[in-house]
Amino acid sequence: MTNLELSILFFLQLTFILAVCRVVGMLAKRIGQPQVVAEMIAGVLMGPSLFGLLLPGAQSYMFPKASMGILYAASQVGLVLYMFLVGLEFQGDLIRQRLRSAASVSASGILVPFTLGCMLALYLYKDQHFFAEGVAGWEAMLFLGAAMSITAFPMLARIIYERGLTGTSLGTLALAAGSMDDAAAWCVLALVLASFSHHPTVAVFAIGGGVLYAAFTLLVGKRLLRRLGTVAEREGGVSSRMFSLVLMLLMLCAWFTDAIHIYAVFGAFILGTAMPRGLFAREVQRMLEPLTTNFLLPLFFVYSGLNTRIGFVDTPYLWMVTLVILLAACFGKGVACWLAARLNGEPQRDALAIGTLMNARGLMELIILNIGLERGIITPTLFTIMVLMAIITTLMASPVFEYVYRRPVRFAPDAPEPGIISVHAP
Amino acid sequence: MTNLELSILFFLQLTFILAVCRVVGMLAKRIGQPQVVAEMIAGVLMGPSLFGLLLPGAQSYMFPKASMGILYAASQVGLVLYMFLVGLEFQGDLIRQRLRSAASVSASGILVPFTLGCMLALYLYKDQHFFAEGVAGWEAMLFLGAAMSITAFPMLARIIYERGLTGTSLGTLALAAGSMDDAAAWCVLALVLASFSHHPTVAVFAIGGGVLYAAFTLLVGKRLLRRLGTVAEREGGVSSRMFSLVLMLLMLCAWFTDAIHIYAVFGAFILGTAMPRGLFAREVQRMLEPLTTNFLLPLFFVYSGLNTRIGFVDTPYLWMVTLVILLAACFGKGVACWLAARLNGEPQRDALAIGTLMNARGLMELIILNIGLERGIITPTLFTIMVLMAIITTLMASPVFEYVYRRPVRFAPDAPEPGIISVHAP
Numbered sequence: 001m002t003n004l005e006l007s008i009l010f011f012l013q014l015t016f017i018l019a020v021c022r023v024v025g026m027l028a029k030r031i032g033q034p035q036v037v038a039e040m041i042a043g044v045l046m047g048p049s050l051f052g053l054l055l056p057g058a059q060s061y062m063f064p065k066a067s068m069g070i071l072y073a074a075s076q077v078g079l080v081l082y083m084f085l086v087g088l089e090f091q092g093d094l095i096r097q098r099l100r101s102a103a104s105v106s107a108s109g110i111l112v113p114f115t116l117g118c119m120l121a122l123y124l125y126k127d128q129h130f131f132a133e134g135v136a137g138w139e140a141m142l143f144l145g146a147a148m149s150i151t152a153f154p155m156l157a158r159i160i161y162e163r164g165l166t167g168t169s170l171g172t173l174a175l176a177a178g179s180m181d182d183a184a185a186w187c188v189l190a191l192v193l194a195s196f197s198h199h200p201t202v203a204v205f206a207i208g209g210g211v212l213y214a215a216f217t218l219l220v221g222k223r224l225l226r227r228l229g230t231v232a233e234r235e236g237g238v239s240s241r242m243f244s245l246v247l248m249l250l251m252l253c254a255w256f257t258d259a260i261h262i263y264a265v266f267g268a269f270i271l272g273t274a275m276p277r278g279l280f281a282r283e284v285q286r287m288l289e290p291l292t293t294n295f296l297l298p299l300f301f302v303y304s305g306l307n308t309r310i311g312f313v314d315t316p317y318l319w320m321v322t323l324v325i326l327l328a329a330c331f332g333k334g335v336a337c338w339l340a341a342r343l344n345g346e347p348q349r350d351a352l353a354i355g356t357l358m359n360a361r362g363l364m365e366l367i368i369l370n371i372g373l374e375r376g377i378i379t380p381t382l383f384t385i386m387v388l389m390a391i392i393t394t395l396m397a398s399p400v401f402e403y404v405y406r407r408p409v410r411f412a413p414d415a416p417e418p419g420i421i422s423v424h425a426p
Numbered sequence: 427m428t429n430l431e432l433s434i435l436f437f438l439q440l441t442f443i444l445a446v447c448r449v450v451g452m453l454a455k456r457i458g459q460p461q462v463v464a465e466m467i468a469g470v471l472m473g474p475s476l477f478g479l480l481l482p483g484a485q486s487y488m489f490p491k492a493s494m495g496i497l498y499a500a501s502q503v504g505l506v507l508y509m510f511l512v513g514l515e516f517q518g519d520l521i522r523q524r525l526r527s528a529a530s531v532s533a534s535g536i537l538v539p540f541t542l543g544c545m546l547a548l549y550l551y552k553d554q555h556f557f558a559e560g561v562a563g564w565e566a567m568l569f570l571g572a573a574m575s576i577t578a579f580p581m582l583a584r585i586i587y588e589r590g591l592t593g594t595s596l597g598t599l600a601l602a603a604g605s606m607d608d609a610a611a612w613c614v615l616a617l618v619l620a621s622f623s624h625h626p627t628v629a630v631f632a633i634g635g636g637v638l639y640a641a642f643t644l645l646v647g648k649r650l651l652r653r654l655g656t657v658a659e660r661e662g663g664v665s666s667r668m669f670s671l672v673l674m675l676l677m678l679c680a681w682f683t684d685a686i687h688i689y690a691v692f693g694a695f696i697l698g699t700a701m702p703r704g705l706f707a708r709e710v711q712r713m714l715e716p717l718t719t720n721f722l723l724p725l726f727f728v729y730s731g732l733n734t735r736i737g738f739v740d741t742p743y744l745w746m747v748t749l750v751i752l753l754a755a756c757f758g759k760g761v762a763c764w765l766a767a768r769l770n771g772e773p774q775r776d777a778l779a780i781g782t783l784m785n786a787r788g789l790m791e792l793i794i795l796n797i798g799l800e801r802g803i804i805t806p807t808l809f810t811i812m813v814l815m816a817i818i819t820t821l822m823a824s825p826v827f828e829y830v831y832r833r834p835v836r837f838a839p840d841a842p843e844p845g846i847i848s849v850h851a852p
Contacts, residue, residue, distance in 0.1 A: 004800055007499040011506070011681035011690060018674035022667075070499045073433040080437070241448075244720040248444035255437035264437060290713035294670040374430055 001066045009067055016062060020046055021298045032398055036155055036362055039298055040391050043305025053311070063306060075303045078296025079367065080254045080268040081288055086154050087272020088281050094176045101344040102176035108340035109181050109358050110149045113332030114188070117141070117148030120328060124321070130382040139192060143377050146188040147369065147386060148329055152362025152394060153182045159357060159401065170350040174357050177337070182364065186269070189368055190262050193375060202261060209260035214270050217253070222274040229276025238283040246284060263371055304366045304387070307373055312381040313388070322385045329389050334359035352404045360397035365390035427492045435493055442488060446472055447724045458824055462581060462788055465724055466817050469731025479737065489732060501729045504722025505793065506680045506694040507714055512580050513698020514707050520602045527770040528602035534766035535607045535784050536575045539758030543567070543574030546754060550747070556808040565618060569803050572614040573795065573812060574755055578788025578820060579608045585783060585827065596776040600783050603763070608790065612695070615794055616688050619801060628687060635686035640696050643679070648700040655702025664709040672710060689797055730792045730813070733799055738807040739814070748811045755815050760785035778830045786823035791816035
């Protein structure tokens with residue numbers, strides 16, 4: 001296909017993707033589910049699991065192999081912009097406020113699912129169904145451990161915000177524990193990815209480069225970036241010159257962390273946390289968010305969905321594995337966090353709410369799984385099983401939270417709320 | 427290259443492109459030139475004319491052939507979003523206010539350069555340097571005629587706005603004439619493109635489909651879309667649901683006009699003009715503009731610059747042709763519009779200002795030229811010559827306008843001006 005043909009097709013793909021996300025989103029809203037659940041499911045539906053099964057000709061016309069490069073690159077840009085927004089919203093000072101409870105909730109929310117993930121990997125590793133050839137046992141363990149420990153931090157933040165719980169005890173605790181949790185899981189993943197580049201020098205570059213990058217960005221970079229905040233406050237806004245400087249920095253960080261074999265999403269997230277807060281952060285978010293979440297991010301769900309083939313899970317044994325993974329995920333994360341909160345003296349309702357919120361994997365899980373698949377760690381079968389786990393744990397969050405709190409959760413309000421922190425639901 | 431490698435490279439390309447545009451933009455600002463001139467020139471510098479000439483190895487590492495599909499598709503999306511913004515800003519009622527003057531300025535601003543373009547094409551057509559093989563003489567004439575008649579309408583609107591001339595006689599006249607001019611030139615181009623698909627059925631589809639598309643969008647679509655405006659006014663903003671509906675429609679229109687062999691930019695522009703005005707248009711613009719103009723649009727300048735090779739213009743004869751085309755462009759457009767304005771009784775200062783503004787070709791010319799090159803109408807040599815003409819006429823606009831008005835023109839203010847119409851300078 002020529003570049004012209006590919007670009008014409010890209011418009012058609014975008015139309016189709018936006019339309020499917022819209023329709024599934026409307027149905028999801030009726031049953032009280034947020035847009036992120038709709039988009040996760042829409043992605044799977046557009047892949048070989050439904051569209052490709054029912055209309056294989058139309059599916060391969062819509063998503064030919066030649067177009068995957070464009071779809072992948074655009075979805076990665078969307079993901080990087082999105083993770084930057086998540087970082088921009090990250091509030092480190094919340095952790096300090098509720099350090100003890102948050103630390104124990106988040107520690108159990110990592111240690112238990114991580115241990116369960118490792119144990120499962122030990123068992124699954126014997127079977128060639130799940131991990132790619134050439135993956136060492138300990139790499140499989142680390143990867144599945146990290147993948148089980150993920151929390152849908154942005155979605156958690158969104159629910160807390162929309163319920164007006166931001167300043168409450170529950171809100172602070174959930175936000176603090178969730179962010180510590182994700183930070184730790186991403187660090188483990190970085191380690192796995194770094195180690196997975198079999199050459200020792202590559203691993204050294206990856207781990208050393210990653211540590212240096214984080215240290216430099218958070219210590220030196222943050223200080224230098226502070227000036228942007230001052231200028232923004234003085235000028236009463238973010239100029240297009242400043243905005244394109246931020247975008248340039250973001251692309252540089254994404255490239256660098258990709259190039260040293262960590263991953264662009266880390267680079268973007270860390271840069272986001274190092275950005276000045278206040279007016280600057282709000283304005284940059286206002287400028288970035290609409291196109292990122294409504295236009296570029298859905299591409300990632302589709303790319304992920306194209307790799308998910310529910311048909312792979314075709315034996316009672318594989319369905320049993322799926323069920324075991326799902327149970328381990330819910331027990332390891334939801335139950336462990338609930339227990340830890342209870343042991344820290346949190347009231348029952350809050351403890352249940354925290355367990356539920358921490359249990360949802362959302363978009364974050366899809367990111368980690370796609371990295372694992374792209375880097376040849378897991379097979380498409382395990383990928384599909386884990387995607388199912390991610391969707392189900394995310395689906396569970398809203399009704400359970402609603403039941404615990406006896407009030408319906410409102411997601412993604414239709415009317416815009418200018419000037420507030422409003423990262424998309426995932 | 428794998429999709430992963432291409433996506434990593436894409437981050438590097440984006441960093442490089444944003445950095446070069448930034449640096450050239452800063453230099454341009456010092457000499458009183460707008461960002462669009464900087465980006466046009468930056469694009470050329472990143473191509474074979476400078477970067478490829480000095481560091482051929484680095485240039486082919488940065489922009490390998492395998493990455494062109496991604497760059498092209500992303501730049502087309504940027505262009506479509508941009509042309510939609512231009513359409514959103516288009517104010518049809520201005521034309522009615524100053525119909526007589528506007529009609530005669532715009533008529534001379536089309537007829538004279540069009541005639542000169544046709545005559546030049548007749549002459550240049552004999553030489554195989556300029557038009558691709560298989561192009562009929564009348565197609566060459568129509569294409570060069572249309573290419574000579576283009577006005578940088580969005581840039582003109584921007585200057586008028588920034589000088590506070592929007593409500594004045596000069597402002598209304600320039601905006602009305604500029605928009606009529608561009609509309610006519612794009613229609614001629616649509617005709618050329620349609621006719622250029624040698625199969626008669628394709629041409630019928632293109633012309634018929636294009637007319638039907640425009641009629642449907644402006645008559646039926648506009649009426650249906652009015653509801654969006656009502657909802658936006660009622661809710662006090664544009665919800666993300668509404669925004670993604672607009673994006674979906676836009677992608678559909680872009681795909682349709684591309685697929686019937688007209689061109690996505692028409693589809694996007696016409697849809698933009700059919701959108702409801704007021705709060706809705708302002709909000710959509712606010713949501714779309716930052717990433718479109720600062721992030722996606724620069725890709726188009728680069729793609730265009732990669733096709734420009736000043737080394738092609740390597741003989742005194744070709745430099746003479748360049749000079750003749752430049753003179754014909756300035757005479758046909760600038761002088762003709764000035765004369766028409768004078769004959770309509772406009773004061774000298776206003777007439778000179780209008781001639782200057784209409785003469786700048788800006789981004790619009792690059793769009794038309796890239797279409798001609800992509801569709802195999804013109805050769806890379808004529809493409810390069812016309813790019814030079816576009817850059818020089820755009821460079822001329824600011825100093826001449828400043829001289830006529832005796833006040834410096836301010837472009838692209840650094841502080842954002844929320845809630846105002848502020849399409850990027852091109």
